[in-house]
Amino acid sequence: MTDIIFTEAGNAWNSSLIYSIVFKTWSITSRTTPLCTIGLLEQGTTLPPTICLIFNLALVVTLVIFGQKFYQLLFAPLDLYRDLGSVGYVHHDLNISKEHSIRLTQRRKKVGDTPPVFPNGWFRLLDSGSIKEGQVRSVYAFGEQMAVFRNSRGKVRVMDAYCPHLGANMAAGGKVVNSDCLECPFHGWKFSGETGKLVDIPYAQKLPNFVSVKTWPCAEVNDIIFIWYHCDNEPPQWQMPVAQAVKKLKYVGRTEHIINSHIQDIPENAADIAHLNHLHEPVIGSDVEQTNNSIINNLIKHGIKASWQPSDNPLEKHCSSMTIQDDIYMHIFGRKVHLVQLNFKISQIGAGAVHIYVQTPFFHGLMVQNITPVEALQQRLTHSFYISPWVPTAIGKIFYLLETTQIERDILMWNNKTYLRKPILVKEEATLGKHRRWYQQFYSENSPRFNKKGKLVFPARCDPTDW
Ligand code: FES
Numbered sequence: 001m002t003d004i005i006f007t008e009a010g011n012a013w014n015s016s017l018i019y020s021i022v023f024k025t026w027s028i029t030s031r032t033t034p035l036c037t038i039g040l041l042e043q044g045t046t047l048p049p050t051i052c053l054i055f056n057l058a059l060v061v062t063l064v065i066f067g068q069k070f071y072q073l074l075f076a077p078l079d080l081y082r083d084l085g086s087v088g089y090v091h092h093d094l095n096i097s098k099e100h101s102i103r104l105t106q107r108r109k110k111v112g113d114t115p116p117v118f119p120n121g122w123f124r125l126l127d128s129g130s131i132k133e134g135q136v137r138s139v140y141a142f143g144e145q146m147a148v149f150r151n152s153r154g155k156v157r158v159m160d161a162y163c164p165h166l167g168a169n170m171a172a173g174g175k176v177v178n179s180d181c182l183e184c185p186f187h188g189w190k191f192s193g194e195t196g197k198l199v200d201i202p203y204a205q206k207l208p209n210f211v212s213v214k215t216w217p218c219a220e221v222n223d224i225i226f227i228w229y230h231c232d233n234e235p236p237q238w239q240m241p242v243a244q245a246v247k248k249l250k251y252v253g254r255t256e257h258i259i260n261s262h263i264q265d266i267p268e269n270a271a272d273i274a275h276l277n278h279l280h281e282p283v284i285g286s287d288v289e290q291t292n293n294s295i296i297n298n299l300i301k302h303g304i305k306a307s308w309q310p311s312d313n314p315l316e317k318h319c320s321s322m323t324i325q326d327d328i329y330m331h332i333f334g335r336k337v338h339l340v341q342l343n344f345k346i347s348q349i350g351a352g353a354v355h356i357y358v359q360t361p362f363f364h365g366l367m368v369q370n371i372t373p374v375e376a377l378q379q380r381l382t383h384s385f386y387i388s389p390w391v392p393t394a395i396g397k398i399f400y401l402l403e404t405t406q407i408e409r410d411i412l413m414w415n416n417k418t419y420l421r422k423p424i425l426v427k428e429e430a431t432l433g434k435h436r437r438w439y440q441q442f443y444s445e446n447s448p449r450f451n452k453k454g455k456l457v458f459p460a461r462c463d464p465t466d467w
């Protein structure tokens with residue numbers, strides 16, 4: 001087969017070694033042999049130069065795309081976002097679409113007799129890296145629109161987004177000005193990031209001195225921006241601890257799931273020891289219905305021992321701890337062969353943060369879990385995972401994805417369950433009751449809750465007829 005196009009083009013450029021290498025490569029890839037081999041062209045056919053060029057360009061683009069995907073798979077951190085409905089639902093009525101079935105399940109879910117919906121404490125709003133100096137971001141949490149910005153000194157501010165002048169949402173087009181103020185995009189009123197006070201009206205001689213917007217106490221710890229939520233606006237009663245491992249270990253990635261449940265259902269999972277050896281016995285698959293009887297899950301199973309207890313340190317009564325010993329066995333010809341042991345040391349810090357330290361024979365890691373109420377019965381569950389620096393990112397990602405499928409098995413439960421104020425517990429489940437009593441400390445008299453008619457009420461600011 002002759003390389004017609006390169007003979008012609010090469011005449012002009014043959015003085016350069018580099019170009020000759022390029023031409024050689026090009027000529028090899030331009031041959032029609034692959035197309036002949038797969039039967040698209042007759043053997044020995046050559047293509048016109050323009051077709052060869054298009055063919056080569058397509059080949060290069062394909063290689064670049066595959067190369068990029070391959071690189072991402074092996075080296076880039078995981079970034080997985082699962083919106084409400086993308087996992088954690090079943091689709092049994094095939095007469096209706098999956099989307100419709102999910103919407104119906106959400107609408108028909110019986111809420112149950114729930115505790116208050118917004119506990120007091122520190123809650124994650126954003127990852128630190130997601131907001132730069134001078135940037136404003138809109139965040140919806142606790143059923144409130146918030147404007148989050150980073151001032152020119154690098155400090156993060158969080159304030160209510162609605163401008164008291166005429167109600168514009170300052171996170172939609174607002175600007176950071178005068179190093180630490182948020183300027184409303186509508187008429188240019190400016191509010192101090194520190195105090196929330198109105199500091200300037202560009203067209204007014206005199207400022208009304210009673211005008212301000214609510215600011216939220218915030219802190220940046222472990223590369224996460226937290227806000228302090230308290231139904232009575234009380235100041236922070238404890239601080240988020242620094243996890244040194246975040247700086248020492250290698251970042252593997254993050255996952256984010258939106259869940260349709262009461263917030264307490266999620267941390268309560270830690271004290272629900274009995275579910276570990278049932279729901280989490282299979283090693284793979286977030287789809288409980290489809291994967292429980294798969295060959296791999298019949299062959300390899302988790303065997304879990306766990307314990308949970310509240311902290312006995314009076315200064316850390318907002319903390320609790322858990323240990324999990326996870327032995328993975330192969331079940332073969334009626335025998336159990338031990339494969340590996342994983343150990344987890346878990347600290348729950350307040351109502352919305354959990355640090356999960358993982359120890360395996362090959363590496364150790366830290367999974368940082370945070371739960372933030374988006375609204376009364378919708379939670380944002382995020383995890384960031386860090387691993388021993390010598391472990392290839394790809395291995396870390398596989399481990400992380402396997403852990404994520406376990407979380408997604410829980411999400412099927414949380415999305416579909418009701419909240420039973422008085423569950424029927426057997427003796428072996430005493431820790432569940434203990435956890436509920438421990439978690440009570442995060443609610444106070446004025447915590448928002450559903451009244452008997454199912455309406456969300458804010459006792460601190462509601463009129464008594466709401467009850
Ligand atoms: S609405 Fe914000 S300045 Fe007018």
Ligand SMILES: [Fe+2]
Pocket residue numbers: 269275279280410
């Ligand atoms: Fe679980």
